[in-house]
Amino acid sequence: MRAPFTVLAAVGAALLVLPQFAAPYYVTLMLPFMAYAVVLLGFNLLFGYTGLVSFGHALFIGVGAYTGAVLTTRFGVRQMEVVLLAAGAAAAVVAAPVGALCVRYVKIYFGMLTLAFGMVFYTFLLKFYRLTGGDEGMRMLRPSLLGQEWAGFSKTAYLIGPYYYFSLAVLVLATGIMWRIVGSPFGLCLKTIRDNPVKAESLGLSVPRHRWYAFMVSAVYAGVGGALLATPTGNVDPTLAYWTQSGNVVFMVLLGGFSSFFGPILGAFAFIFLQDAVMSVFPYWRLVFGAVLAALVIAAPGGLMGLIGSIARRSPFEAARS
Amino acid sequence: MGGVFHAAILFLVAAGLQLVFGVQKIFNLACGSFYALGAYTGVAAVGYFIGRGGSPALFIVPLVLGGLAVGLVGFVVERGLLRFVYDRDETFQLLLTFALVLMLEDLIRMTWGAAPTSTGGLYLGYGQAHVLGTVVPVYNLIVIAASLTIALAMGWLLTRTAFGRIVRAAADNREMAEALGVDLRRVYARVFTLGTMLGTLGGALVIPATAAMSEMGIELIVEAFAVVVIGGLGSMRGAFVGALVVGVLRSLAIAVYPELEMLLIYLIVIAVLLWRPRGFFGAAAA
Numbered sequence: 001m002r003a004p005f006t007v008l009a010a011v012g013a014a015l016l017v018l019p020q021f022a023a024p025y026y027v028t029l030m031l032p033f034m035a036y037a038v039v040l041l042g043f044n045l046l047f048g049y050t051g052l053v054s055f056g057h058a059l060f061i062g063v064g065a066y067t068g069a070v071l072t073t074r075f076g077v078r079q080m081e082v083v084l085l086a087a088g089a090a091a092a093v094v095a096a097p098v099g100a101l102c103v104r105y106v107k108i109y110f111g112m113l114t115l116a117f118g119m120v121f122y123t124f125l126l127k128f129y130r131l132t133g134g135d136e137g138m139r140m141l142r143p144s145l146l147g148q149e150w151a152g153f154s155k156t157a158y159l160i161g162p163y164y165y166f167s168l169a170v171l172v173l174a175t176g177i178m179w180r181i182v183g184s185p186f187g188l189c190l191k192t193i194r195d196n197p198v199k200a201e202s203l204g205l206s207v208p209r210h211r212w213y214a215f216m217v218s219a220v221y222a223g224v225g226g227a228l229l230a231t232p233t234g235n236v237d238p239t240l241a242y243w244t245q246s247g248n249v250v251f252m253v254l255l256g257g258f259s260s261f262f263g264p265i266l267g268a269f270a271f272i273f274l275q276d277a278v279m280s281v282f283p284y285w286r287l288v289f290g291a292v293l294a295a296l297v298i299a300a301p302g303g304l305m306g307l308i309g310s311i312a313r314r315s316p317f318e319a320a321r322s
Numbered sequence: 323m324g325g326v327f328h329a330a331i332l333f334l335v336a337a338g339l340q341l342v343f344g345v346q347k348i349f350n351l352a353c354g355s356f357y358a359l360g361a362y363t364g365v366a367a368v369g370y371f372i373g374r375g376g377s378p379a380l381f382i383v384p385l386v387l388g389g390l391a392v393g394l395v396g397f398v399v400e401r402g403l404l405r406f407v408y409d410r411d412e413t414f415q416l417l418l419t420f421a422l423v424l425m426l427e428d429l430i431r432m433t434w435g436a437a438p439t440s441t442g443g444l445y446l447g448y449g450q451a452h453v454l455g456t457v458v459p460v461y462n463l464i465v466i467a468a469s470l471t472i473a474l475a476m477g478w479l480l481t482r483t484a485f486g487r488i489v490r491a492a493a494d495n496r497e498m499a500e501a502l503g504v505d506l507r508r509v510y511a512r513v514f515t516l517g518t519m520l521g522t523l524g525g526a527l528v529i530p531a532t533a534a535m536s537e538m539g540i541e542l543i544v545e546a547f548a549v550v551v552i553g554g555l556g557s558m559r560g561a562f563v564g565a566l567v568v569g570v571l572r573s574l575a576i577a578v579y580p581e582l583e584m585l586l587i588y589l590i591v592i593a594v595l596l597w598r599p600r601g602f603f604g605a606a607a608a
Binding site: 053055099104105107108109111112113115116117119120123124127172243244250253254284285286287289290291292293294297298301 | 349351353407408410412413414416417418420421422423424425426427428429431432458544547548550551555580582583584585588590591592595
């Protein structure tokens with residue numbers, strides 16, 4: 001949990017100057033990383049802090065991404081700030097009823113329900129061609145940032161310049177807010193519920209209500225992350241909401257380490273860049289990633305943060321909850 | 323009738339899923355991948371058989387043998403991976419099977435390529451039959467009959483044999499079964515292998531009537547998932563009824579209003595999960 005301030009400052013500084021030094025290709029890779037990092041921060045509020053594993057989180061990524069696409073193409077709304085707010089709001093609107101139903105269950109039943117809701121949305125995207133563009137999806141037009149059009153910028157220049165810094169700002173903001181949330185009394189309540197729901201209930205906490213709030217917050221994060229994700233590709237399609245996408249989200253969090261605040265961010269980074277590295281030498285990245293995931297589950301359930309922690313021996317290795 | 327054929331296949335895969343969940347309490351996401359593996363092996367086995375001058379009328383023999391043989395991969399998976407996580411949180415078990423999904427999908431792509439493959443029109447060689455006013459390939463009827471036979475055989479195995487009694491005991495109460503001298507490691511290895519074989523056989527049997535694609539596994543798992551939720555997790559009878567419901571509803575929906583196809587099924591799944599999380603035959607507490 002304790003991340004030394006110096007490491008954080010160094011990482012922040014590196015992120016700020018990165019576009020000046022790194023090749024444009026790697027800077028564009030940072031964009032999905034930052035988008036997923038936002039998604040995972042929210043996801044881990046549910047997984048790491050509340051103890052609920054959603055297997056349908058791609059639903060909210062999809063809602064966010066499609067909100068962005070619909071707003072920019074159909075309604076001519078080009079301000080990214082508005083798009084992000086709308087994406088978060090849309091995710092919250094969907095999450096309110098879905099979450100209210102799902103949080104009545106825990107463990108495998110919670111996972112199955114979220115998976116089913118995710119697939120409902122996926123089939124909706126796929127089958128209602130006139131509304132959603134079917135399997136071809138929809139275009140996401142280049143949004144304006146801070147009221148600026150950036151019309152003179154080529155696509156790459158736009159992405160590695162203004163959009164990079166915009167994404168970074170969103171990520172920093174999202175991280176700051178999440179840091180406050182997990183440290184707040186509300187965050188402590190969630191951890192209590194995770195560790196001992198019966199005791200939490202007898203202490204007067206409404207367990208379903210807190211789970212529902214956590215679900216909503218995580219959905220808003222996924223919506224915002226989904227909208228961020230849509231701009232670099234310029235296109236959104238139903239695979240964003242498919243169940244394997246939800247599986248990848250869980251994978252990333254586990255890769256980074258779910259019992260650590262910064263684990264999910266590290267997980268998103270490792271996943272994106274590892275995927276790129278593997279794909280450049282070997283087309284079958286799923287094979288490699290499947291093996292990595294199996295090894296993680298069996299040997300290192302604490303993820304990368306767990307490994308770092310046990311190597312540094314700073315704090316006793318936080319074993320997986322069982 | 324197309325719905326019943328689909329249901330027959332779904333039943334096989336879902337039965338494998340149920341068996342594993344009932345005994346090992348692991349929701350095996352990879353059952354769809356085993357199904358795909360069976361399908362590709364079936365195509366390869368038939369191709370080899372025909373290539374060596376085998377009679378096209380007997381293609382079903384290598385098909386079934388191939389499907390069953392590749393099911394042995396389940397033994398390797400259980401001994402090599404799953405046995406390490408039995409005492410872990412179910413999240414990790416689920417993720418391990420997701421890892422299998424990823425690996426198997428690419429293994430299939432590496433071995434057989436990304437393009438769809440099929441056995442061609444061989445299955446029409448058995449002719450067609452008129453059933454209830456519709457024309458159905460005889461092959462489909464054979465598969466339906468085979469699936470019914472397997473359903474009965476599974477019922478017999480689980481209720482009438484010593485192995486079945488041990489399996490049910492282990493499903494009911496692991497500790498008690500172990501205390502009574504049941505070697506759980508062997509039971510788990512066998513149950514998982516059997517569950518895998520049901521999936522691979524399902525894949526092999528479906529393939530003459532369609533084409534093998536690398537996405538077929540991850541697509542089928544969500545249907546098998548719907549089957550077991552509707553029927554009730556861990557129940558064989560549930561797998562049977564659930565498969566019929568999903569198979570028939572799907573073909574009805576396609577005929578009436580194609581957009582609704584899977585949407586309808588997921589909505590039913592959600593309704594069942596909300597009102598009756600145990601499904602129609604599930605006994606395990608939520």
